[in-house]
Amino acid sequence: MGLPKSIVHEIVTTELQMQKVCAKFVPKVLTNEQKENCVLISRELLGRVRGDPDFLEQVITSDETWVFEYDPETKKHSSKWHTTESPRPKKAQMSKSKTKSLLTVFFYSKGVVHKEFVPPGQTVNAAF
Numbered sequence: 001m002g003l004p005k006s007i008v009h010e011i012v013t014t015e016l017q018m019q020k021v022c023a024k025f026v027p028k029v030l031t032n033e034q035k036e037n038c039v040l041i042s043r044e045l046l047g048r049v050r051g052d053p054d055f056l057e058q059v060i061t062s063d064e065t066w067v068f069e070y071d072p073e074t075k076k077h078s079s080k081w082h083t084t085e086s087p088r089p090k091k092a093q094m095s096k097s098k099t100k101s102l103l104t105v106f107f108y109s110k111g112v113v114h115k116e117f118v119p120p121g122q123t124v125n126a127a128f
Contacts, residue, residue, distance in 0.1 A: 060113055062106045064124065067117075069099045
């Protein structure tokens with residue numbers, strides 16, 4: 001088009017009122033059928049809670065997470081106030097630990113029921 005980049009940017013942001021946005025991370029993109037199934041199950045659970053207010057106190061759920069040998073410091077955590085004359089802080093980049101364990105936690109409304117580190121090579125399934 002032969003226009004300078006600054007003019008194109010001005011048109012896109014001011015005239016067209018567009019802005020650059022990052023995609024939102026979601027664990028899984030669901031199909032319409034899966035979304036409908038979630039709605040049906042949610043309605044069923046809501047009906048059970050209305051019939052028995054203590055119903056959710058009987059529900060046990062679980063979650064899993066990988067636990068590494070170190071706790072990486074975020075950019076925000078490592079930032080510090082300093083004057084223009086003081087040297088910029090330095091920090092070495094940590095590589096991901098090769099040693100990690102899968103932690104499985106089962107819990108309900110009042111807290112943790114069971115927690116366990118999964119043995120290396122073990123698959124988390126009904127038998128486990």
